[in-house]
Amino acid sequence: MAKSKRNKSENGNRVKFDDQTVNQAQGGETHQLASDDQPVLTTQQGTPVSDDQNTLRIGERGPIALEDFHFREKIFHFDHERIPERVVHARGYGAHGYFENYESLADVTAADIFQRAGEQTPVFVRFSTVAGNKGSFDLARDVRGFAVKFYTKQGNWDLVGNNIPVFFIQDPIKFPDIIHAAKQEPDRAFPQAQTAHDNFWDFISLMPESMHMVMWIMSDRTIPRSFRFMEGFGVHSFRLVNAEGESTFVKFHWKPKLGLQSVVWNEAVKINGADPDFHRRDLWDAIQMGDYPEWELGMQLFDEEFARKFDFDILDPTKIIPEEVIPVRRVGRLVLNRCVDNFFAETEQVAFCTQNIVPGIDFTNDPLLQGRNFSYLDTQIKRLGGPNFTHLPINAPKCPMHHFQQDGHMAMMNPQGRVNYEPNSWDTETGPRESAENGFRSYPAEEAGPKLRIRPESFADHYSQARQFYISQTDVEQNHIANALVFELSKVEKPAIRSRMVAHLLNIDEDLANMVAAGLGLKSIPEAAQAAQPTRQDLKASDALSILKNAPQSFKGRKLGVLVTDGVDADLFNALKEAAEAEGAVLEVIAPVISGVEASDGTWIEAAQKVDGGPSVLYDAVALLISESGAEALLAEPTARDFVADAFAHMKFIGYTEAAEPLLEKAGVSLDEACVKLGEKADAEKFVETCRALRFWDRRSKMKAKP
Secondary structure, rough: OOOOOOOOOOEEEEEEEOOOOEEOOOOOOOEEOOOOOOOEOOOOOOOOOOOOOOOOEEOOOOEOOOOOHHHHHHHHHHHHHOEEEEEEEEEEEEEEEEEOOOOOOOOOOOOOOOOOOEEEEEEEEEEEOOOOOOOOOOOOOEEEEEEEEEHHHHHHEEEEEEEOOOOOOOOOHHHHHHHHHHEOOOOOOOOOOOOOHHHHHHHHHHHHHHHHHOOOOOOOOOOOOOOOOOOOOOOOOOEEEEOOEEEEEEEEEEEEEEOEEEHHHHHHHEEEEHHHHHHHHHHHHHOOOOOOEEEEEEEEEEHHHHHHHHOOOOOOOOOOOOOOOOOOOEEEEEEEEOOOOOOHHHHHOOOOOOOOOOOOOOOOHHHHHHHHHHHHHHHHHHHHHHHHHOOOOOOOOOOOHHHHOOOOOOOOOOOOOOOOOOOOOOOOOOOOOOOOOOOOOOOOOOOOOOOOOOOOOOHHHOHHHHHHHHHHHHHHHHHHHHHHHHHHHHHHOHHHHHHHHHHHHHHOOOOHHHHHHHHHHOOOOOEEEEEOOOOOOOOOHHHOOOHHHHHOOOOOOOOOEEEEEOOOHHOOOOOOOHHHHHOOOEEEEEEOOOOOOOOOOHHHHHOOEOOOOOOHHHHEEEEEEEOOOHHHHHOOOOOHHHHHHHHOOOOOOOOHHHHHHHHHHOOOOOOOOEEEOOHHHHHHHHHHHHHHOOOOOOOHHHHHHOO
């Protein structure tokens, strides 16, 4: 930038262009101006800015001049920089990556993305909670959105799913009601990001079709350890159509490479206090470290004959097809390897629409899917300000586009030349025309019947799969479901609603209903709710529905929190660090002060967390590498006691040195086989191997057995 030779002094305000500084006022801050090799700050119109610290005034203490176009533009944009947040899925976090196809699926679909083995397709993925607003916390008990935008060579395909394969309702006309009921109550605007209130349970207790979903949301599926340990589902039945026009039904699954893992409720509550961005930070850190999260895309494929014979209607979004009935065929992998450059431009402005499909993929008559196809486009137009949200880079296809759509708010791409209609007689050789051979064709399913507002009889069984889900859980998981129901319903003020829910639970599992009734202190057990169809007792348990039955046998991708003090055994610390890294885990140091500690050999160990800011709830397992000299100080630190007590109460594996035993005793820890004493390198390796089990669930029964 050319330097001005002008010096100006006005009542203590000094601008010295020669020295490349601006001094706002006597004693004011000094602001750097752009040097010759730095970009110059400009307005949105590209006009260079000379002073970004002061508005243009009439006199030293006079009014602001209306002609200050830089101020007007800056404040105008600030006033309008917030767009309406999503009605649902407002709190989200996204990342870029790719999908890699394992093999050609040309036998079942003409979709270009599935034609060539090893081909990679760019994707953008957004994870989210459903009920909370943008400012809510990550570990609310809630369904998680799992939306994937594939930028294929035939256009964008949006697979807009959740981490739960079923939904609350069967017909989309009830969607506003379920969301209104789940969100904060309108007269008081709370509770935020939770369903533990009267409106939600009043609605649910009057909707028997919701009972299957209730089992899922009261399970640990709704408090996942991280996005990386979470399944995803397309929810609905879709169609795949091959080049010959033959149709195959499909249900889509995302299977995390790291396996499944959730937290426990008490842990979730404390994580939200310690780090409300826990899931966001976890995804960001994993990608930044190069530990790229991966999922496999799975498909359950079936034909018309199976659909006719299956026990439940495959168009019913409150039902699943158990994996033991139709195995999941794994057809490719999803890798997230790049964080966004700008959260607003990408994660906030990304617009997913279930109607975005490509040739070779088609819809079914699932009524909820049909309703979503109508709703999503309408929602994005409202949220992003007009019909041209597809022009935003995050939403724009990466393949060539040719159409005659024009104008509207924020149009960035318009037809060139005089032709803006079709058919036309211009550019007959080069102008865009429809293609009967390559264009999208809907599957020609035959439909007939009278127009009716009616629910099919095949949708009427509301309890059988809810029961199947419950009996598929381990004892630990069943106990968590019962506790979650008691907690949520204990927040309901109206006793009739609590009783009505127990009446539904009696149709699912009598023991579960009795546990919840006892937890709520009901004076009498109500009669079972009237059922449109009786609950089937012959459905077998499905291991695929349990988190603990699908837990990994590795500590890879997890985080080990190590509490250290001055004088920590350097060899032991290094051995533990090596063992954790060899396993693919992350070791994070917690210390009495954030600067770190001096080890026994004089080396300095940097800390990531101070003990009162790094509670054990942030880690999957903990180790106490405490020296004799450091033990006394920790004994006087309440948060150090909480660190240990919480880890023990949350069934985590605990490694400890002999000097840490007084701290364990003060925290009320009764040493068990999940508490591993550490003294030498072999102990460190053994401890990390022990952590592969993730939690020591047997501790809970032993803790309850105490007098």
